[in-house]
Every structure is written in structure tokens, then in C-alpha cells.
Amino acid sequence: MFFHIVLERNMQLHPRHFGRNLRENLVAKLMKDVEGTCSGQHGFVVAITGIENIGKGLIRDGTGFVSFPVKYQCVVFRPFKGEILEAVVTMVNKMGFFAEAGPVQIFVSNHLIPDDMEFQSGDMPNYTTSDGSVKIQKDSEVRLKIIGTRVDATEIFCIGTIKDDFLGVINDPASV
Amino acid sequence: MSIEPFNRLVKLAARAFYDDITTKGDNQPKTGRSDNRGIAVVVLDALSRRQWVREEDLAKDLKLHSKQLRRTLRFFEEEKLVTRDHRKETAKGAKIFSAAVAATADGQQHTKEGEEKIKLHTHSYCCLDYAQIYDVVRYRLHRMRKKLKDELEDKNTVQEYVCPNCGKRYNALDALQLISLEDEYFHCESCNGELVAESDKLASQDVGDGDSNARRQRREKLKDMLQNMEVQLKPLMEQINRVKDLPAPEFGTLQAWEARAHAQRRAENGESSAMDPSKSSHGLGYGGTPMPFLGDTKVEVDFGNEGKGNDVKSEADITGQKILPPWMIKQGMNLTKEQRGEVKQEAKMDGTLAAPEYSDDKKSNAEDNDKAFQDEYFKAYYAALIKRQEEEAAKSRQVGMKSKRDLNEGDEGEDNVDWQEAPVAGDANGNYKVNDLNVEADATAEDEDDIDWEES
Numbered sequence: 001m002f003f004h005i006v007l008e009r010n011m012q013l014h015p016r017h018f019g020r021n022l023r024e025n026l027v028a029k030l031m032k033d034v035e036g037t038c039s040g041q042h043g044f045v046v047a048i049t050g051i052e053n054i055g056k057g058l059i060r061d062g063t064g065f066v067s068f069p070v071k072y073q074c075v076v077f078r079p080f081k082g083e084i085l086e087a088v089v090t091m092v093n094k095m096g097f098f099a100e101a102g103p104v105q106i107f108v109s110n111h112l113i114p115d116d117m118e119f120q121s122g123d124m125p126n127y128t129t130s131d132g133s134v135k136i137q138k139d140s141e142v143r144l145k146i147i148g149t150r151v152d153a154t155e156i157f158c159i160g161t162i163k164d165d166f167l168g169v170i171n172d173p174a175s176v
Numbered sequence: 177m178s179i180e181p182f183n184r185l186v187k188l189a190a191r192a193f194y195d196d197i198t199t200k201g202d203n204q205p206k207t208g209r210s211d212n213r214g215i216a217v218v219v220l221d222a223l224s225r226r227q228w229v230r231e232e233d234l235a236k237d238l239k240l241h242s243k244q245l246r247r248t249l250r251f252f253e254e255e256k257l258v259t260r261d262h263r264k265e266t267a268k269g270a271k272i273f274s275a276a277v278a279a280t281a282d283g284q285q286h287t288k289e290g291e292e293k294i295k296l297h298t299h300s301y302c303c304l305d306y307a308q309i310y311d312v313v314r315y316r317l318h319r320m321r322k323k324l325k326d327e328l329e330d331k332n333t334v335q336e337y338v339c340p341n342c343g344k345r346y347n348a349l350d351a352l353q354l355i356s357l358e359d360e361y362f363h364c365e366s367c368n369g370e371l372v373a374e375s376d377k378l379a380s381q382d383v384g385d386g387d388s389n390a391r392r393q394r395r396e397k398l399k400d401m402l403q404n405m406e407v408q409l410k411p412l413m414e415q416i417n418r419v420k421d422l423p424a425p426e427f428g429t430l431q432a433w434e435a436r437a438h439a440q441r442r443a444e445n446g447e448s449s450a451m452d453p454s455k456s457s458h459g460l461g462y463g464g465t466p467m468p469f470l471g472d473t474k475v476e477v478d479f480g481n482e483g484k485g486n487d488v489k490s491e492a493d494i495t496g497q498k499i500l501p502p503w504m505i506k507q508g509m510n511l512t513k514e515q516r517g518e519v520k521q522e523a524k525m526d527g528t529l530a531a532p533e534y535s536d537d538k539k540s541n542a543e544d545n546d547k548a549f550q551d552e553y554f555k556a557y558y559a560a561l562i563k564r565q566e567e568e569a570a571k572s573r574q575v576g577m578k579s580k581r582d583l584n585e586g587d588e589g590e591d592n593v594d595w596q597e598a599p600v601a602g603d604a605n606g607n608y609k610v611n612d613l614n615v616e617a618d619a620t621a622e623d624e625d626d627i628d629w630e631e632s
């Protein structure tokens with residue numbers, strides 16, 4: 001799920017950036033530092049959409065670096081248990097398959113793949129129905145439901161299922 | 177169309193799902209005495225014998241405290257079994273409702289409105305929503321069954337993996353760390369052994385016996401629960417199937433229901449042929465059930481209108497002296513800002529009090545004051561005329577049009593319509609400014625006509 005939230009961060013700025021472009025430098029550094037990162041609490045920071053407030057800088061003893069408390073608005077993506085996501089399959093093996101929904105990695109184990117789909121090994125390992133009409137392989141797009149998340153301080157990993165109504169392949173690159 | 181199968185559904189659902197529901201205030205201690213389990217079932221049963229009912233009356237009938245009933249009903253509202261409606265009514269309205277509940281509806285309930293104390297109380301009404309109950313019960317059954325089945329089939333459980341060599345356990349959330357680049361299996365982090373999914377029966381027999389035992393017991397329990405559910409809820413499921421193709425009884429909103437009841441009663445009494453009797457009986461005559469609340473609805477509806485009229489009248493009386501006659505209104509629109517201010521007041525009143533009684537009253541008052549204001553009006557009017565001749569033509573044109581209309585309507589007997597229209601036309605004055613630059617002459621002529629008429 002996406003959220004638009006306000007976060008705060010202490011930015012350390014090298015003295016060479018001081019000057020009239022200080023603010024721009026600060027924001028540029030913030031984007032570089034924050035966008036694409038993941039915190040367990042808020043999820044993945046997708047994009048910074050605005051700066052709320054930049055506080056007073058504090059000069060660090062010895063280094064001359066100045067730390068600014070910066071409040072910024074950003075869009076974050078945080079997967080939840082029970083959420084339905086569309087994802088692209090990245091790897092298929094005998095144990096199941098891995099898929100990505102943006103920055104999130106999801107593993108679907110083989111017992112959460114419908115029973116009528118069998119694993120086929122080979123150059124392009126895949127799960128296929130007995131009549132061959134549905135195939136899950138690398139780059140397939142699937143709709144899955146998240147049934148579990150592991151949230152670390154800097155990482156979120158999900159496991160999902162496609163063994164439910166309206167889940168499974170939504171776009172097979174092989175058939176297009 | 178019969179309501180009976182649906183009522184049976186309500187009763188079965190009540191006993192299946194709401195038998196041991198207690199609705200308590202948070203501050204009440206949970207003692208044996210205050211245990212009110214079963215109330216929910218009683219309330220649902222009672223509702224299945226009624227249509228829309230005022231909650232106070234229901235409380236009285238059930239000999240429940242109204243607070244307790246309200247709590248139960250709020251619970252059912254959240255459960256989507258009951259629709260509720262709240263509205264403000266006068267004490268008299270409530271009395272009449274009560275009288276009507278006694279099924280003594282004879283349409284002679286019109287008391288003198290003047291004695292009425294306009295004091296509003298909020299009353300709540302409730303009614304079973306059969307169509308939704310059908311859906312809710314079905315959904316509930318579906319969710320119950322799905323939950324048990326999902327658990328039974330390990331649908332939403334996290335797959336566990338065991339290393340056959342060292343017995344180390346992993347689960348699907350560790351998957352990223354376990355993939356190996358060499359083959360398509362997961363490998364143990366410590367001994368690189370090939371992991372086996374625990375649900376594979378053979379493997380789980382080898383390792384972790386205690387756990388799989390607990391698991392087997394759990395499966396047994398789930399299976400039992402599922403079976404019990406199918407057996408115990410069988411009557412309910414059968415009733416659901418029976419009701420499936422029947423149209424659900426629909427009472428509509430409180431207002432719609434009352435209107436229909438009203439219409440039906442009128443039709444029964446032969447008072448009105450304009451109402452469609454077939455329609456109302458279609459909506460209400462389930463199994464020929466007599467409708468106890470028919471009379472009150474009529475009174476309710478009538479009361480609403482007359483009360484309003486009464487209100488208006490009294491206000492008009494009070495303000496009668498202060499109301500400027502319509503002449504001033506027109507004038508004000510054309511002239512100074514002071515007068516405009518007065519006009520604004522007038523216009524506001526016209527807007528809110530549009531009942532015919534108002535006009536009558538106002539007319540009498542206005543006629544009394546006519547003479548006094550007419551002189552003033554003429555003075556101002558002539559002043560305006562001079563001023564206007566210097567102004568652009570459109571404005572004159574507009575006044576002329578309006579005056580013409582006034583003239584006509586005045587001939588028709590001082591209809592109240594022009595009073596209300598006057599400010600509107602005046603307001604629109606500015607809008608016409610630009611349009612009719614070439615009709616100045618006509619307009620002036622008409623203005624003069626107007627004046628002649630007023631003098632006569």
C-alpha cells in the first residue's frame with residue numbers, strides 16, 4: 001500500500017556545499033540518500049515530494065560538517081499481509097517462484113501454487129497446468145496475495161500465494 | 177410474496193450467531209445478574225413481527241430499558257441486519273404516533289396547530305433489512321467455511337523447511353537466503369544440505385516428531401469444527417437456499433414506507449383515487465398482515481406541513497409591521513443602497529417563508545401601510561426616473577419590463593406572486609444592463625404607464 005507521509009532526517013552537509021545553493025544541495029543529497037531505501041517501519045521510500053521544513057544547522061566539532069534536521073514529504077510503499085499485489089516473476093525453481101512488485105521481493109512456495117500446476121524444469125523452468133493453457137515462468141505477471149511479511153530494520157520480504165480466487169497469471173509474455 | 181421464509185431465516189440466524197451475544201456498557205460489571213445474553217435473539221424475533229417501529233415503543237413492548245435496546249440495535253446496525261433512522265419530531269408527533277400504534281387510525285387527529293409547542297426530540301426507528309440479512313448470513317457462512325478450509329489446507333500458512341542433515345528449520349520467509357545458484361532447491365545455511373518442505377509427509381516423519389503431532393491434532397480439530405459447522409448450521413443453510421430465489425421484503429426508507437402506508441390507508445378509506453392502491457398494497461400487504469401504523473403516518477405527514485405553515489404565519493405576524501410593502505422592494509432594487517439593504521432583508525424572508533399563508537398575512541399588513549409608503553415611493557420613484565434617464569438605457573429597459581409585469585398582475589387582483597418575483601427581477605437588473613441598449617424609448621413609455629396605474 002502506498003502512503004504519503006512526512007518523515008524527518010538529520011542531514012550532514014559538507015562545508016563545501018555552503019553558500020547560496022545550500023538548500024538545493026541539501027535537497028539533492030536528501031533525495032540521493034533516501035529515495036529507494038527501505039525502513040521496516042515505513043516501507044520503501046519511493047519518492048520525495050516536498051520539503052516541509054529545514055531546521056537550524058548545527059556545526060559538528062572537529063569536522064566542520066553541519067547537520068540539518070529536514071522534514072520532508074514522501075511517498076512510501078509498505079506491503080501488508082492480506083494485500084493483493086501484481087508482481088513480475090523473477091525466478092522459478094522447484095521450491096516455488098520469486099516475484100517483484102517494485103522494490104518488494106515476494107516468494108510464492110510451491111504449495112501455494114494451485115495443485116493443477118506442475119513444475120517443469122529446463123532452460124526456462126516454469127509451472128504449467130496439465131493442459132498447458134497457463135504457464136508461470138520468468139517475466140510472467142502474476143496477481144498474488146501477501147500472506148506473510150518479514151520486516152527487518154532495513155528490509156521487507158514477503159511471501160505470497162496464488163492459490164485463491166482471481167489470483168495467478170494476469171499476463172503471460174510468452175503468449176503475447 | 178411472503179415474508180415468512182425470511183422471518184424464519186432471521187430467527188435461525190439469530191439463534192445460530194447471536195445467541196450468546198451480550199451488549200453491555202463498558203462501565204457495567206459483568207455479573208450474573210446483568211447477564212443479558214439472549215436479548216439479541218428476542219429483539220430480532222420481535223423485529224421480525226414488525227416493519228418500521230419506533231425504538232421507544234419496541235422497548236416498551238419488550239419491557240426492556242430503552243438504553244439496553246438501543247445498544248442491542250446499534251450492534252445489529254453494525255452487523256448490517258437492521259436499518260435505523262433518526263429524526264426530529266415534536267412531542268405531539270410522538271403522541272400521535274403512539275395513538276396510531278394502538279391502531280385507532282381514523283384520520284381525525286388534526287388538533288389545533290396553534291397550541292402546538294414546537295419542541296423537537298430525536299426519535300429513532302428501526303426495521304429489519306431482509307435483503308441485506310440474506311447477504312450477510314450468506315457471507316458469514318462463506319467466511320466461516322473458507323477460514324476452516326484454508327487452515328485445513330495450509331493455504332495461508334508459511335511453508336516450513338527442514339534440513340535432513342542437521343535438523344535446522346527454516347521457513348518461506350528465509351527463502352532469499354536459501355536459494356542456491358547450482359540447482360533449484362533450497363540449501364541449508366550451515367551444512368548446505370538440501371532442504372525438504374515440511375508438509376512432505378515422509379520428511380516430516382523423520383524430523384521434528386513433536387511438532388507434526390501437534391499439527392496432526394490441529395488438523396483433526398479443524399476437521400471436526402468444519403463437520404460440526406456443516407451439521408449444526410444445516411437448517412440455516414437450507415433456509416438460505418429456500419429463500420434464494422424469493423424477492424426479499426423491502427420496506428424502503430422510513431419516509432418511503434410512511435408515504436406508502438399513508439397512500440394505502442387513503443386508498444382503503446376511499447379518500448383518494450389519485451393514490452395508487454395496487455402499488456401500496458403491493459408494498460405492504462405481506463400475507464394480508466394488518467398495518468397498525470397506517471394512521472399515524474398520515475398525521476405525521478400532515479403535521480409536517482401544517483406545522484410549518486403555522487410557524488410561518490406567526491413569524492409573519494410579528495414582523496408584519498416591519499415588512500416594507502412590495503413597492504419599496506422594487507424601488508429599492510432600482511435605487512439607493514440603503515433601500516437595497518432593506519430589500520435584502522425582504523428577499524431573505526421571501527426566500528425562507530414561501531408558504532401561501534405568509535403571502536396572505538403579509539398582504540393585509542402591506543395594504544395597511546400602503547398609503548404611508550406610496551408617497552415616499554413616488555418621490556423616490558421620480559427621483560429615480562430622472563437619474564435613470566441619464567443612465568444607460570438597459571437599466572431603464574429592465575425597470576420598464578418589470579413595471580409592465582406588475583401592471584398586469586395588479587389588474588389580476590394583486591396576486592402575491594409579483595411580491596415574490598419583484599426582488600428576483602430586481603436582482604437580475606444588473607444582468608440585463610448590457611443587452612438592450614436600443615430600447616430606451618419604449619421603456620420610458622412603459623414606465624409612465626406604470627405610474628399612471630399606481631396613481632389610479
Ligand SMILES: [Zn+2]
Nearest residue numbers: 339342364367
Ligand atoms: Zn543443515
